[in-house]
Amino acid sequence: MLSKILFTTTLLLAIYMIGIDFFKSFYTSQHQWQDNIVKAQNYLYNKKNSENVIIGSSLSNRLIMDSIPNLTNIAFSGLSIFDGLNLVLHKDILPKNVFIEMNVALRPKDDQFETSLFSPISFYSKKIFSSLRDDKQPVGIAGVYVNQKLTKKVLFKIKSFTGSMKASKVNSNKDLFQTMLNNQITQYSISPDTILIEDRFTLLQKTIKYLESKGTKITFFEMPVNQSLCNLPKATIIRQNFQKYFPNKNYTYISTPSCSEYKTTDGVHLTNKEAIKYTLYFRSEAENIIRQKNL
Template sequence: MIKKSLIAFFLFFLLLEGFLRKDLLNDEWLRSGQNNWSINILNSQNYLYKYDLAHFNCMIGSSISARFNIVKEMFPPEIFMLPFNGLSVHDGLNILYRKERLPDTLFVETNVLDRPANAEFASTIGSNKWEEKLKYYVSSLREAHGPLDLASQVTTSAIIVFRNKFGFLGGDLPNKAAMDMVREIEVEKQNQERKKQSQDKTFTHKANDLENEFWSQMDNLHQKGVVIVLFNMPVDCRNEKSETYYNNLYAKAKSKGFLVFDRVHCQDYATTDGTHLSGKEIERYAHFFLAQRAKLNGSAVLN
């Protein structure tokens, strides 16, 4: 009985691995319906194990810049979006160093620099190099390709296909932007619950320790040839840090040879909750972001 079970498991494992390697499923399809924690994990694994351009840029940040995923199609493929919902720049930096190659240019959102990395998240991605190597070569070991999640996505997609083709299931499909907005709200609520249930001990770090760590990481990347670009996203004026804070932050960045995007005024943009830009506003800010990038590209200062 045990022998038959092992054989059955092994056959299922091979079938799943073969199915995934055929690329019958794409990442966006697999990622739909995931909760906040899972989306962060899947995005990290996609960056570590699948994203493989010869030259690429990367963006790290908090849930504020994670809103860019709503308008991801506006960005060129050489910019990988690695901001995390409910986490921080420090979590993004941890993932960045796990990849064998560093990005040519790193875009860093500076709204949330005083939130430490989450140790639980780091261990979930991979507790050691052997585990990471296995996940790199064996697709079916990655969280995105778990059999229960695949079954759920197959069922959902089958319903959508029948609804679109035959129209007998009724109702209009919500557009992608609307679905993304709903998902963002849901995952943010789930993240708040998670934070209430378990506060990681790393959150006891002092703000100045985190800032020193941040600058140390930036210096290290800069010395390795990575172009550092800092940017600040608009939030509700009541929640924005002081002008003095950002003036000091960017003065220090420029003194180190880092690049800085122009800041926009908080009154010019609307948020959904005082912190996160609405769908239309994130699209508008994305245009501004890309214009700032083009400006630096025109000056031949970006890799």
């Protein structure tokens, strides 16, 4: 009996592993942390090297990558540019061009994220068997299927309530947005600690010099945020230090459009419509930069 159970289990596992390897494009994640892990694993284990890479936080994670061919976005929600740079440094072949978001340059690397990706047994087993990766978990795949079925069943019921809720929803959204914006204003009004600034920018400078020594070209860009935040101390000091450590005469910057031209969901994250708008602008600028640097 036990032998039959072991045989059946092994057979089913083998079928699952073969099937998942056959459908490698299948993708699922269950929450933000796992979505970050999945994105990182897809970048690390991809045999095709990315020549052009975007590094950033949840702000540049909003870029619509289907509209930007030939660029790989490894911006992570809740994480920092140092997490993305760490991934790049683990690739055998470094990208030709790296676009680095400036907005959250003071946020530190997440050690737990690094450990989740690079503990030796986990790293190499998932590199060899794609079925072991986080986006191929059976529970997640089953969840996607069930969610799709449930969504179809409740969609009509949800629609029947929307008409009567529109007015109150608009007022509620405005109040919520103002609360979130006020929180961001408070944070952006505080001048960052001098020692923290020096620590982060010294580390960034060291990392960038290494990439440049290997032939990688660096470009900096700043995601637009709510106009009430653009010139507050935190944003201003970050810009000043980028110019101090990476002066315009030596480095390429994508000009930041006027913040007044963009709307956000909470003060810092672009709405879907505005994300599309900025993506088109970023794409045009990035393509010109790549073309010039590859001459």
